[in-house]
Amino acid sequence: MSAWLYIILGAVLLAGAQTGVRQLRMPPPRCSWCTRASGHPVTGHTNTHCQGPLLAQQQRADIDARHQRDLDRKDRQLTEQSARHQAVQERHATRLRILQVGTITTRRTGRGNRIVLAGWVFDRTAGPSSTSAVHGTPEPISAMGAPEKIHGWTLPELHAMAHG
Structure with missing residues (x-):
């Protein structure tokens, strides 16, 4: 019986040695x-x-x-x-046609500067907001501060035309 024990022990050691060699050879x-x-x-x-x-x-x-x-x-x-x-x-x-170029002035008042547009004539019968007004009737415009639009025109555009 002891021979069988040595055979089994030898087989286990051989298997372990083969596994170790494979591990060393594996990259x-x-x-x-x-x-x-x-x-x-x-x-x-x-x-x-x-x-x-x-x-x-x-x-x-x-x-x-x-x-x-x-x-x-x-x-x-x-x-x-x-x-x-x-x-x-x-x-x-929405711009109205300009019939007459006027002036743009700045006047100092107690509440700040007032931009005054005078002498401008717009053709109200030609624009999209046509009314029954007489053709070319002067319309005095006076605005406080810097209004964004005047009959479709901006102040810088009117200023450029006035001082061309």
């Missing part, structure tokens, strides 16, 4: 992703434990997010530009 675990990325064999971890693909995916997501923010910003800029252009077109459509 260490390699990561194919890191090997492709670096161009050199990378050992120490396997593909399942590699952080490289996760980092690359995060970088792609960051780039995509930056690109989307740029696209959104450009869309907002185009929308704002289109709205400004449309507002200018609408203002130009």
Whole structure:
């Protein structure tokens, strides 16, 4: 019986030795992703434990997010530009024809500066807000501060015409 014990013990030791030799002959675990990325064999971890693909995916997501923010910003800029252009077109459509160029002066009053437009004649029968007013009736305009529109014209436009 003791011979059988030595046979079994020898078989177990032989199996353990063969496993140890196989372990020594096996190359260490390699990561194919890191090997492709670096161009050199990378050992120490396997593909399942590699952080490289996760980092690359995060970088792609960051780039995509930056690109989307740029696209959104450009869309907002185009929308704002289109709205400004449309507002200018609408203002130009409401302009009354100028029959006589007048003057623009600034007068100081107790409540601030007063912009006074005098001598301007607008053709009210030609514009979109045509009335039954007599053609070319002078309409004195006096405005406090800086009004944005006067019959479709802005103060800088009228000022440029007055001082041409």
